Amino acid sequence: MKLDPFYLIVDSAAWIERLVPLGVRLVQLRIKDMDEDGLRMEIRKAKALCARHHCQLVINDHWRLAIEEGCDFAHLGQEDLQNADLRAIQAAGVRLGLSTHDDAELETAVAAKPHYVALGPVYPTILKKMKWAPQGLERVRVWKERIARLPLVAIGGLNPERLNGVFEAGADSAAVVTDITLNSDPEARTREWIEKTDQWR
Template sequence: MRLDPFYLIVDGADWIERLVPLGVRLVQLRIKGRDEAYLRAEIRRARETCARHGCRLVVNDHWRLAIEEGCEAVHLGQEDLAAADRAAIRRAGLRLGLSSHDPRELEAALAAGPDYVALGPIYPTVLKRMTWAPQGLDRLADWKRRVAPLPLVAIGGLTPERLSGVFEAGADCAAVVTDVLRHPDPEARTRDWLAATTVWR
């Protein structure tokens, strides 16, 4: 599975409708704590927008809905992986991305046969409280040696200014949440990211 180097993560279809038309090619819809009807409607809107603009949509956690709504890919955390029906995901033809934060989680992720593995947080992040300290570039390089030839996604505290170090350490893709969504001008920041990742396309 080849990933675009810029992986935008958003919490609603409104963001996808705003930002994907700017040229985003890979986006994850990550919505927590909503009922199924809401989730289904958001996934459907997101899928339709992505289809119009040639963007790959990854649904976080909600693999059953992703299958039912004809999506292409799903991303699972470690707890979600334990509860997921991986056989059903594969039968539906969905690509599978998995999170990892420590060697035990990496082992579990690789045993599940993912299409890519994510490591984070690389740098301090304000998105959520983390059990894990920032991983840093040395850990990123070590993870790349362990997961190759699978793509490795870096996440956590990333900015365009930090991209060179992240990609030189072995990341294939930079996942971004707060640097875009909490920016005063998310559209302009998205364009910054698209420009900054062009060299790695």
């Protein structure tokens, strides 16, 4: 399976409506605090928008809703993975991405037979408090050697200037949140990311 090199992560269908039409091909909907009805509405809106613009939608955490709403990709952190029904996910044909931060988590992730593995934070990140120090490009290289054919997503502190480094180290895709959503011109920044990642397609 080939992942698009530009992996946008946003927390609402409104962001998807705003940025996906610019040419985004891979987007994760990551909503942390919302009731189930609200989540379902957001997922439905996001799914319709992504279908219209030929963009791959990934649902973060909420694998049951991903199954129920007919989504074809879910992403889980390690804690969510412990409580997930992998057989149900597989039976529904939902592909799976998993977060990893250290060796033990990578072993756990690979055992779950995911469709891709994410490593982070590569650089310092302001998105959330991390108990892990920045992993650095050498860790990206090591991870790619260890997972071989599985696509590797790099995340954490990435910006257009750092992209060549992570791709040259072996990442297949670069994930971004705040470099775009906190930018004064998210549309222009998204175009910059698309232009920069085009050469890695």
